[in-house]
Amino acid sequence: MFPKEKNGITAAVNALASSYESHIRPLLDAVDRLRHLKVMEEGINLPTIVVVGDQSSGKSSVLESLASISLPRGQGICTRVPLIMRLQDDSTLSTPVIHLEYKDKRVPTSESHIASAIEIATGEIAGSGKAISNSPLTLVVRKKGVPDLTMVDLPGITRVPVHGQPENIYEQIADIIKQYIKPQESIILNVLSASVDFSTCESIRMSQQVDRNGERTLAVVTKADKSPEGLLEKVTADDVNIGLGYVCVRNRVGEETYEEARIAEAELFESHPLLRRIDKSICGIPVLAQRLVQIQAQLIAKCLPDIVRKINVKLSHNETELDDMPQHLSSIGEAMRVFMQVLIRTRETLRKLMIRGEYDNFEEEKEMHGAARLVDMLNQYKKELPHDFPMKENFLMEEISVLEEARGIGLSNFLPRTAFLTLLQRKIKEISYTPKGFVNKVWDYMEGMVLRILDKESENYPPLQAFTRRAARNLIEKMRRRSLQTVKEMIEMEMVVDYTSNPDYMKAWTDLMEQREKFMEFLQNPLMPMVMNIKGVGCVDVGHLRQQHEGLADEAFDLKMRLVAYWRCVILRLVDVLALHVMYAVKNLVENELDCEVMNEVVNGGCGSQANGLERMLEESPATTAKRERLGKSISLLMESKEVVAKIMDKTSINVV
Numbered sequence: 001m002f003p004k005e006k007n008g009i010t011a012a013v014n015a016l017a018s019s020y021e022s023h024i025r026p027l028l029d030a031v032d033r034l035r036h037l038k039v040m041e042e043g044i045n046l047p048t049i050v051v052v053g054d055q056s057s058g059k060s061s062v063l064e065s066l067a068s069i070s071l072p073r074g075q076g077i078c079t080r081v082p083l084i085m086r087l088q089d090d091s092t093l094s095t096p097v098i099h100l101e102y103k104d105k106r107v108p109t110s111e112s113h114i115a116s117a118i119e120i121a122t123g124e125i126a127g128s129g130k131a132i133s134n135s136p137l138t139l140v141v142r143k144k145g146v147p148d149l150t151m152v153d154l155p156g157i158t159r160v161p162v163h164g165q166p167e168n169i170y171e172q173i174a175d176i177i178k179q180y181i182k183p184q185e186s187i188i189l190n191v192l193s194a195s196v197d198f199s200t201c202e203s204i205r206m207s208q209q210v211d212r213n214g215e216r217t218l219a220v221v222t223k224a225d226k227s228p229e230g231l232l233e234k235v236t237a238d239d240v241n242i243g244l245g246y247v248c249v250r251n252r253v254g255e256e257t258y259e260e261a262r263i264a265e266a267e268l269f270e271s272h273p274l275l276r277r278i279d280k281s282i283c284g285i286p287v288l289a290q291r292l293v294q295i296q297a298q299l300i301a302k303c304l305p306d307i308v309r310k311i312n313v314k315l316s317h318n319e320t321e322l323d324d325m326p327q328h329l330s331s332i333g334e335a336m337r338v339f340m341q342v343l344i345r346t347r348e349t350l351r352k353l354m355i356r357g358e359y360d361n362f363e364e365e366k367e368m369h370g371a372a373r374l375v376d377m378l379n380q381y382k383k384e385l386p387h388d389f390p391m392k393e394n395f396l397m398e399e400i401s402v403l404e405e406a407r408g409i410g411l412s413n414f415l416p417r418t419a420f421l422t423l424l425q426r427k428i429k430e431i432s433y434t435p436k437g438f439v440n441k442v443w444d445y446m447e448g449m450v451l452r453i454l455d456k457e458s459e460n461y462p463p464l465q466a467f468t469r470r471a472a473r474n475l476i477e478k479m480r481r482r483s484l485q486t487v488k489e490m491i492e493m494e495m496v497v498d499y500t501s502n503p504d505y506m507k508a509w510t511d512l513m514e515q516r517e518k519f520m521e522f523l524q525n526p527l528m529p530m531v532m533n534i535k536g537v538g539c540v541d542v543g544h545l546r547q548q549h550e551g552l553a554d555e556a557f558d559l560k561m562r563l564v565a566y567w568r569c570v571i572l573r574l575v576d577v578l579a580l581h582v583m584y585a586v587k588n589l590v591e592n593e594l595d596c597e598v599m600n601e602v603v604n605g606g607c608g609s610q611a612n613g614l615e616r617m618l619e620e621s622p623a624t625t626a627k628r629e630r631l632g633k634s635i636s637l638l639m640e641s642k643e644v645v646a647k648i649m650d651k652t653s654i655n656v657v
């Protein structure tokens with residue numbers, strides 16, 4: 001499929017270029033355009049050939065050989081920033097056109113100045129000295145006969161910091177390398193010196209961490225001229241699991257020209273007694289160039305559909321996020337419109353939750369099921385109220401002592417009303433804390449509900465929230481006070497007036513009084529048991545009434561039966577009236593009062609020098625502005641990227657599956 005090696009790199013690459021120009025070039029241009037657009041900052045990885053290797057393994061020399069240009073080279077750390085090297089074959093050029101791109105700058109340079117230009121640029125990015133940086137430097141070389149390749153050269157891995165290097169240099173370099181080799185879209189070009197045992201190479205250890213089976217790793221063995229012994233055995237044994245295979249090379253040595261270097265390399269693998277035994281299909285820079293061009297084309301074709309998908313997903317995600325962001329308000333009119341929407345939505349949500357019992361948006365949040373929670377609170381309140389007339393002392397003793405104190409001169413068969421009222425008041429006082437507790441509970445709950453809904457509906461406008469929260473709290477306090485006043489009046493009315501039109505009262509009393517005769521018989525007949533089961537009261541001991549209180553017992557029994565019958569009406573009234581009051585107040589709050597209170601606070605709240613709520617809504621928080629800008633930038637970048645990829649998809653036969 002690929003042309004066989006002819007006389008050196010130029011011939012081979014020319015042949016490649018003519019057969020693949022129409023396919024590889026546009027794909028490469030598209031990927032480079034995406035790289036230039038910094039689409040990787042959006043979390044979209046691009047197909048990349050990443051050059052890694054231990055320090056001084058010969059990475060830069062390999063790149064130099066491929067490009068036939070001089071890069072900074074030597075002992076110690078030379079590559080201090082990721083160097084993206086873009087080689088473009090341009091047969092129309094008689095002299096190469098070279099430039100560097102970094103920090104939004106484009107710096108033209110020439111073949112003879114390239115090394116120093118890179119050193120200057122590296123210094124600007126990473127600072128002078130030996131420090132390293134993660135910001136890349138791009139080198140674009142347009143030259144006749146170079147392979148169309150884009151590769152990233154990374155700083156060499158060093159365990160021991162040399163003088164002037166930070167203590168954590170290893171971690172810093174390892175982090176950069178991992179970031180580049182981790183994505184599945186990266187091909188790892190692992191540069192190994194023939195003079196070392198491959199299994200001890202740090203770069204092998206690192207690439208194995210991200211590419212266990214070596215499927216994405218190609219090894220280039222340099223310095224074949226310096227250490228030819230055992231090289232054939234090493235690449236044949238493949239102890240370090242290199243999936244894409246090995247290519248052995250000899251780079252330029254000393255002041256050789258690139259032409260001289262290629263001739264020397266060809267001779268070396270042709271005539272050296274140890275090296276000539278190595279298969280020619282894995283020897284020399286021209287072979288490496290062919291392999292890389294082939295791998296790169298396959299990689300791009302494989303990755304492009306996924307890149308398109310990722311761009312689309314990211315784009316629609318960012319567009320939705322931007323759409324969901326609060327609208328930037330520029331006039332009071334706009335602020336008013338948005339505020340009214342907040343009010344309307346709040347009212348509708350509360351209406352559903354508190355009145356209609358529709359919980360569609362809060363299905364899982366039981367505490368938000370307002371109408372049902374109000375019923376729970378009412379049931380609990382009902383349970384806490386004593387349904388039977390409370391009795392503390394022995395049966396009828398309290399009634400007898402009250403009757404004794406209420407005696408006056410008059411006919412003895414009239415039951416004194418004051419005795420009835422005294423006992424009633426006493427018992428109502430005892431239970432008065434229960435209705436108070438109930439209304440407090442209701443308004444505590446309502447405060448939580450109203451604040452939560454208001455906060456949710458106005459979450460995009462934090463300055464508005466301060467006003468709406470204040471209004472809601474004030475209103476709930478007002479409603480709470482009103483309810484407590486209602487409870488107070490209700491209790492007072494029960495204490496001063498004994499009245500009911502409920503026919504159940506007379507029916508119940510008559511029913512209870514039918515036990516009177518039997519009760520008197522229990523008192524008068526010493527043979528009867530001491531304990532009697534009285535309807536409405538339960539099993540009671542009556543022995544203490546036999547000797548001393550027989551005279552008043554009959555009257556006290558009647559009084560007790562009236563209280564028992566009436567108590568049921570009182571409890572019913574305390575429950576019913578308060579239930580109606582609470583439901584009415586909640587409905588009123590939702591339908592009318594909340595709107596008025598919030599509106600008043602927002603429009604008139606910030607008196608004097610302070611801005612009112614609507615004016616405050618016009619102020620956007622710096623975080624929101626920054627987010628809006630970031631999303632806007634990201635969307636235009638992704639749209640541009642999408643266009644770049646769409647064009648290339650049209651030109652080639654690659655489809656998104």
Ligand SMILES: Nc1nc2c(ncn2[C@@H]2O[C@H](COP(=O)(O)OP(=O)(O)OP(=O)(O)O)[C@@H](O)[C@H]2O)c(=O)[nH]1
Nearest residue numbers: 055056057058059060061074077078079156223251
């Ligand atoms: N004889 C010989 N020397 C080589 C070969 N390849 C590289 N060298 C020499 O090895 C030294 C290190 O090479 P570089 O290309 O700078 O190594 P590097 O991996 O880029 O170095 P750092 O970026 O500093 O990690 C240089 O002096 C090169 O001239 C080769 O194939 N044969």
